[in-house]
Amino acid sequence: MDTIKSQEGWKEIEPGIFSVLDNFSGSAYDQKAAMYEKLVSSKLYNKIIWGTSPDDYKEFGKKGIFSENGSLLDVGCGGLIQTAAIYSQTKRPCTLVDSSIEMLKIAKGRLIEQTGKLRDSIQLLQADAFNLPFAENCFDTVCSFGMIHLFDNKQEYVQELLRVLKVGGTFYFSTMITHRWISKLYMQQLRKLNEFGELCSEKEILALFKEEKSRIKSYRKGSMLFIEGEKIR
Ligand SMILES: C[S@@+](CC[C@H](N)C(=O)[O-])C[C@H]1O[C@@H](n2cnc3c(N)ncnc32)[C@H](O)[C@@H]1O
Structure with a gap:
């Protein structure tokens, strides 16, 4: 089993949390961690706004995290509100990346709550x-849950995540799309607040993967698109 060990140039901010950024405080999500977590874990919010349930996110998280035993990267892991219990049940080496130190601290706390300590393999x-x-x-394996919709440069995002994935490796991405009118309206408001990238339909999101060397399948629940695929060359 491959383990991605901490590397030269990574600064240890506190036990188990590293940084490669020069300025490690000041990420936008540092301020909104609590509000974000409240919303994404609310059954009512997810049902009305996205036509989904937190269980849908957990089910897809399990698919990705339990997909095999090799090394796993999760980009934009946040506080692991949907996935901490799943990460605590796998022994695979996991690297969980986020730009917000506050989110990483929440993630660490949740992992410790699950198993009493932060496992060496995470x-x-x-x-x-x-x-x-x-x-x-x-x-x-590369996972990225609820991330693509945040960015304007979506192609660049997908390309960078697939760059670090092995040929033959698998990926699991989920993202919001403009499928339901209420979701689209909500996304338009969030976009005005710079909380969302350019809004995309299912077709537009799937087209991002046609540009890459990958094979994908996908399903939609409400206005959340779940994509799993394999890097083929
Ligand atoms: C919408 S939340 C998703 C969190 C988690 N994946 C989930 O499903 O609950 C977005 C997360 O991405 C992080 N993020 C935003 N831009 C990022 C970037 N450029 N690089 C790394 N993380 C980023 C934020 O700090 C935040 O924790």
């Missing part, structure tokens, strides 16, 4: 998703 890393501090082709 590391938390503050880094920018568009400039991942890893060589090409080094992870067996």
Whole structure:
């Protein structure tokens, strides 16, 4: 089993949390961690706004995290509100990346709550998703839950995540799309507040993967699109 160990140049901010950023405080999510977590765990909010349930996110999280035993990268892991219990049940080496130190601290706390300690095979890393501090082709699985819709440069995002995935490796991405009118209206408001990237339909999101060397399948629940795929070359 491959383990991605902490690397030269990574600063240890506190036990188990590393950073490759020069300025490690000040990420936008540092301020909104509590509000974000309240919303995403609310059954009512997810049902009305997205036509989903938190269980849908957990089910997809399990698919990705339990997909095999090799190294796993989760980009934009947040506080692991949907996934801490799942990460605590796998022994695979996991690198959990987020740009917000506050989110990583929440994630660490949740992992410790689950198993009483932070397992050696899990590391938390503050880094920018568009400039991942890893060589090409080094992870067996790449996950990114609820992330693509945040960015305007979606193609660049997908490209960077697939760059670090091994050929033959698998990926699991979920993202909001403009499928339901209420979701679209809500996304338009969030976009005005700079909380969302350019809004995309299912077709537009799936087209991002046609540009990459991958094979995908997908399903939709409400206005959340779940994509799993394999890097083929
Ligand atoms: C919508 S939340 C998703 C969190 C988690 N994946 C989930 O499903 O609950 C977005 C997360 O991405 C992080 N993020 C935003 N931009 C990022 C970037 N450029 N690089 C790394 N993380 C980023 C935020 O700090 C936040 O924790």
